[in-house]
Structure formats: structure tokens, C-alpha cells
Amino acid sequence: MKDFGGNWELERLDSFLADPAGTISGTRMMVPGVTDAADRADLIAYLNQNSANPLPIGVDPELAEAETAASDADKKRDFGLMVDAPGVETTYAVCTACHSEMIIVQQGKSRAHWDKAIT
DSSP states (O other): GGGGGGOOOHHHHHHHHHHHHHHHHOOOOOOOOOOOOHHHHHHHHHHHHHHSSOOOOOOOOOHHHHHHHHHHHHHHHOOSOOOOTHHHHHHHHTTTTTSOOOHHHOOOHHHHHHHHHHH
């Protein structure tokens, strides 16, 4: 890495995090890279925030797009076999602490039943 030289600008760091071996020949970084652009953006923001000399980060179109994609991914919530509907977060959190969601789904209980059971 020493021979790589230059300054570690945001774009250069993003490239390295995406493909360490492809960016710096002979690197000892033993991970294949962070393929998700949103994850790289988060990692870069974290490193920058904890730097002795943080860089001002403007709105980079690629990073903004990655953040938008991450926001969209957050909207697609996964509750296993349970349907993503009002109250599913509470049901999933409370019931799956001890039980498989399979047990909850198999019972086919009504909304009123679960409202009474959880509260």
C-alpha cells in the first residue's frame, strides 16, 4: 500500500473498499471487498467521522443513489413467514423471542386474538 501513494480521496477509498485486490496489487487485505454501495458509503462516512481530519462530504450522486437504495431496502422488511401488516413488528418481536414464527402462522388466530394476547 505504501507504493500506492497519493491521497486517499473518497472515490479512491470507495474503489479500494469495493475491490481491494483489484485496486492495489499485492494488498494484504484478505476480504473480497464490500460489494454493496450503501454499505461502502456508510463505512466511509464512519471512517471520516472518526478521522482526526474529517473531510467535508458533499452530496456525491453515486453515494446519494446508494443511500436511496438502502432506504428502499429498509422498506422491504422481513418477518419470516408472517405477513408485513400493521402490528407485525410487535408480534414478531414479542413472539419470536421464544417461538418460531411457524407456530404463530400455523395457528391462524384472528387479529382480535393476537391483540388480546400481546397487550
